[in-house]
Amino acid sequence: MGLTKTEYFTDKQNAIATMAKALGHPARIAILEYLLKVDTCICGDIVNELPLAQPTISQHLKELKSAGLIKGSIEGTSICYCIDEKGLEKMQNYFATISLKLNKKNNKCC
Amino acid sequence: MGLTKTEYFTDKQNAIATMAKALGHPARIAILEYLLKVDTCICGDIVNELPLAQPTISQHLKELKSAGLIKGSIEGTSICYCIDEKGLEKMQNYFATISLKLNKKNNKCC
């Protein structure tokens, strides 16, 4: 037990859940918003910006990356992280579709 | 340790993270999509629909409810759950805003 039963759900459901889970921590929301705000995007900047230790931030960046929400490329000694537009587009599309369906449907049963 | 440091982040960041976290499980995505699909929305239906035990589903419903993503009202012996449009609108707005900012910005540094 304590193990999510991913095999019982569709790939799409699992994919959305994985991305949502990656955004389910305020530090990772803060990282996303910081990357959106700045032009230069180096990991060190994020460490200075957030009140968390460097290994913790590195871990959060890894999670955002593996969820397809950010990308990172080596830039000399440092690493340039930036938003992965594809991942965010998927989230945007998902919620836009849900909202559209919700509007079509007369959600007045409760 | 092991405790999320919510006090270091803004209320808005925490609010989005809380809702994203609630959607960070495929069963909860499946519940949302089921509520969107059906007209009648009784907890028992969800228990029949998903391959999880009744207490597990009850727990997932509780999480979605406390995150403001669904609402529940007593309907005789059973409970009528349905989508909370306000919560989903917040998520939709958030990702729409992010996408808009991303388009304005020339995200070409990586």
Added chain:
DNA sequence: TTATTATATTGCAATATTACGATATATAAA
């Protein structure tokens, strides 16, 4: 009142997440 039915809560085992110190790695500068 006594079933019956529907949902919630409790308790617990298995697993995952969060955070960080210590350390490793890898590039650039001296």
Added chain:
DNA sequence: TTTATATATCGTAATATTGCAATATAATAA
């Protein structure tokens, strides 16, 4: 090569999540 700088990984403690059997609660039916 040695040193400095930037980021990643390891190991680990504290806490949270997932899932379910057992049980509680609460409304209706008999």
